[in-house]
Amino acid sequence: MAKRPWQSDLHWRRDGQQDRAHKTQSRVLDAAETLFFEQGYEATSVNNVAKRAKCSIGSVYHHFKDKKAIAFALFDRMMADFEATAKEAVAPERWEGASIIDILRGFVEFTLINNKDRPGFKTAALEAVRLDPALAGSFPKQQRQLNRALQSLILARRTEIGHPDPEFASGYALDLLIALLRARRDPDLQQSQLSKLSDKQFTEQVLALAASFLRLQNTGKD
């Protein structure tokens, strides 16, 4: 496999050669993802991780050079997962015959599900960036790529857009959705009306807002 740009020798991690090696590494990463999210990176000892992964501390250090390397491996795993999912999600053939609102709905629903399934997904990654500032660009870069892909899916349907500047409007509408999705997720914004809505209601509300901003024309489906 080609080296990813965020990997380096600093991020040493053993190339497991046995089946159980891969399984242990996965268990360690799963344990770390949960604990780093719940308690933070520093508050989590390598012993905590080992215990939750049901292996010894020595085993952890056999697979990972040091504690940092665990965080870097989590970052790597998150980037790979994100890349794979994003690539599949924005494949043009997947959206043949779909309207702009269908695409936006797909994006919102996917994000809501992902936020629920893996709450620690991003926290761990941000930790890695703190440990090695050189990584700072990688994640935003990937998100920008996803955004651009979504935007070009939308602009391929620009006849639906009533806004005078479709380029600007489509980018701004995506920002809007991302901002609202985050606000809903944010634990200390639970006072808002946004958080009181069910997933379904939330989705419809924000889509209505985006549609009104873009001034989407009804394309005459059924």
Place this chain on the structure above:
Amino acid sequence: MAKRPWQSDLHWRRDGQQDRAHKTQSRVLDAAETLFFEQGYEATSVNNVAKRAKCSIGSVYHHFKDKKAIAFALFDRMMADFEATAKEAVAPERWEGASIIDILRGFVEFTLINNKDRPGFKTAALEAVRLDPALAGSFPKQQRQLNRALQSLILARRTEIGHPDPEFASGYALDLLIALLRARRDPDLQQSQLSKLSDKQFTEQVLALAASFLRLQNTGKD
């Protein structure tokens, strides 16, 4: 001074009786606010704090029972500052003759300035909540209060609102502004169009969006 609900004996802190005592406590809190924000609570040693505050570690422990007590004192200070500022900001006499858009602009501008001046303001508070989950409600409660106060300022001008449900719309519009302000602040959302705008442009953009959502009528100010 009356005890605040988030204070308790767990949050022990010496009642300084000399001038320099108050100054030292402030220096310690300032140092901690910065360091907790930059490196996180666990990664910051009490010695780090003492050094930045230009005092000894023994002095820190003279004023604060333990490391947690520093975080709690920061939380306390943030709550008090927030309360004072919010109370002044939403005083009805301050907004006599102002339109809804003036009020919203005031809110956005204030938040932008505060985010810039004290980036660690809220991080430290969130740390305290993690250390004592019983605090979890206090901050959202205060924000809700501010929101309600803003909302009632807006609803006092409901004749400007064209939206059929002013109660819902005004709450939702505030949520929208808060979400967009956060997205702009979020360091790993720097890819967005939101972050590319200047403060001035950003303010006008989000106000236009809120105005369009509320369907504000021009009240005839030239």
Place this chain on the structure above:
DNA sequence: ATTATCTATAGATCTATAGATAATGC
């Protein structure tokens, strides 16, 4: 024969205290 796992522990922090010294303000 190689790779993965374990136990035990050295060495490096870091928190919190003890005890001595200096500054304050009545």
Place this chain on the structure above:
DNA sequence: ATTATCTATAGATCTATAGATAATGC
């Protein structure tokens, strides 16, 4: 006389390694 500050350090982690034992797969 009281309060604030300092230095020095005990005791409790926590990271990372060494060295022995067990499992894998050629």
